[in-house]
Amino acid sequence: MTDSLIIRRPDDWHLHLRDGAMLKAVLPETARDFGRAIIMPNLVPPVVKAAQATEYRDRILAAMPDGADFKPLMTLYLTEDSDPADMHAAFESGLISAVKLYPAGATTNSSSGVSNFDKIRPVLEMMAETGLPMCVHGEVTDAEVDIFDREAVFIDRVLDPIRKATPGLRVIMEHITTKDGVDYVGSQDDMGATITTHHLIINRNHILVGGIKPHYYCLPVAKREEHRLALRAAATSGNAKYFLGTDSAPHLDDAKESACGCAGCFTATNTMPLLAHVFEEEGALDQLEKFASLNGPAFYRMAPNDATLTLTKGDVNTFPAHIETPDGPVTVFDPGFPVHWHTSAS
Ligand SMILES: NC(=O)N[C@@H](CC(=O)O)C(=O)O
Numbered sequence: 001m002t003d004s005l006i007i008r009r010p011d012d013w014h015l016h017l018r019d020g021a022m023l024k025a026v027l028p029e030t031a032r033d034f035g036r037a038i039i040m041p042n043l044v045p046p047v048v049k050a051a052q053a054t055e056y057r058d059r060i061l062a063a064m065p066d067g068a069d070f071k072p073l074m075t076l077y078l079t080e081d082s083d084p085a086d087m088h089a090a091f092e093s094g095l096i097s098a099v100k101l102y103p104a105g106a107t108t109n110s111s112s113g114v115s116n117f118d119k120i121r122p123v124l125e126m127m128a129e130t131g132l133p134m135c136v137h138g139e140v141t142d143a144e145v146d147i148f149d150r151e152a153v154f155i156d157r158v159l160d161p162i163r164k165a166t167p168g169l170r171v172i173m174e175h176i177t178t179k180d181g182v183d184y185v186g187s188q189d190d191m192g193a194t195i196t197t198h199h200l201i202i203n204r205n206h207i208l209v210g211g212i213k214p215h216y217y218c219l220p221v222a223k224r225e226e227h228r229l230a231l232r233a234a235a236t237s238g239n240a241k242y243f244l245g246t247d248s249a250p251h252l253d254d255a256k257e258s259a260c261g262c263a264g265c266f267t268a269t270n271t272m273p274l275l276a277h278v279f280e281e282e283g284a285l286d287q288l289e290k291f292a293s294l295n296g297p298a299f300y301r302m303a304p305n306d307a308t309l310t311l312t313k314g315d316v317n318t319f320p321a322h323i324e325t326p327d328g329p330v331t332v333f334d335p336g337f338p339v340h341w342h343t344s345a346s
């Protein structure tokens with residue numbers, strides 16, 4: 001039985017750090033185990049221009065805990081008014097690593113996202129030419145489409161047409177939640193997908209059976225068990241197209257435990273122990289490094305981290321139930337089972 005494992009220091013290819021007091025509270029949770037993270041730009045107002053990304057990066061660096069070995073990889077939020085030249089320059093200078101596409105209204109703070117995809121043609125063409133990757137929140141927002149079908153419908157109605165019209169565009173389908181997403185990404189060139197920690201652990205029953213569990217509500221919403229199993233198979237396969245993006249998305253407990261609760265699970269604190277548990281369950285601990293530390297950098301055309309992370313199996317890991325912020329607590333994702341894995345920096 002394997003009870004210890006050393007892997008290259010992981011990266012998180014989809015992370016919400018927020019801003020201000022929340023940023024300060026959550027950043028150490030990620031910087032502990034991760035070397036880099038793709039920082040989502042859905043602030044209020046969103047990070048649309050290069051100058052805003054520079055300022056946001058500097059606020060993150062200023063909030064960094066002492067001695068941290070962590071680099072934020074910045075993104076720009078794509079709007080119908082985005083300037084391709086500004087985005088291109090931000091990529092060339094190394095300021096940004098990706099552009100993020102939110103369909104308007106799809107998720108938290110996405111009201112500035114795209115409704116008319118014709119308007120972003122010049123940006124898409126620039127990205128296809130330069131290799132600047134596009135991270136996509138892959139859900140349609142049409143009121144008549146059932147929330148559990150929104151990812152599959154997005155692939156057919158939006159993603160596939162955009163990709164066919166833009167050869168060479170490099171797309172990461174973010175936080176895939178369905179077998180449809182797994183299969184589509186697996187069959188296409190120039191595509192990768194992030195998979196979250198929580199979607200490997202919960203299905204829709206966990207949200208709804210025995211009382212509504214607001215801390216399991218995120219977008220895209222967790223689907224049926226068959227989809228969770230497809231995600232597990234993809235994540236543990238070693239296939240370079242699939243890599244970790246936690247989508248750790250902190251909201252204050254007051255905002256989650258509400259008559260209209262916010263979407264997002266906060267997994268920064270315990271992701272690596274949870275993943276070790278999941279990969280061990282699947283008999284695939286030897287694939288964890290690919291998923292968490294190697295496949296993502298390869299897609300983003302970066303080298304893996306030189307540092308390492310040690311995972312050790314021992315007593316039950318007593319994660320904090322929540323982390324404190326000056327505005328109130330943020331609940332840490334509870335997998336609902338005991339986890340025996342612990343992390344340490346080498
Ligand atoms: N995943 C979520 O449920 N929420 C994210 C937004 C997102 O990634 O869709 C957030 O910013 O809170």
Ligand SMILES: [Zn+2]
Nearest residue numbers: 107137219220
């Ligand atoms: Zn999203």
Ligand SMILES: [Zn+2]
Nearest residue numbers: 016040247249
């Ligand atoms: Zn997200």
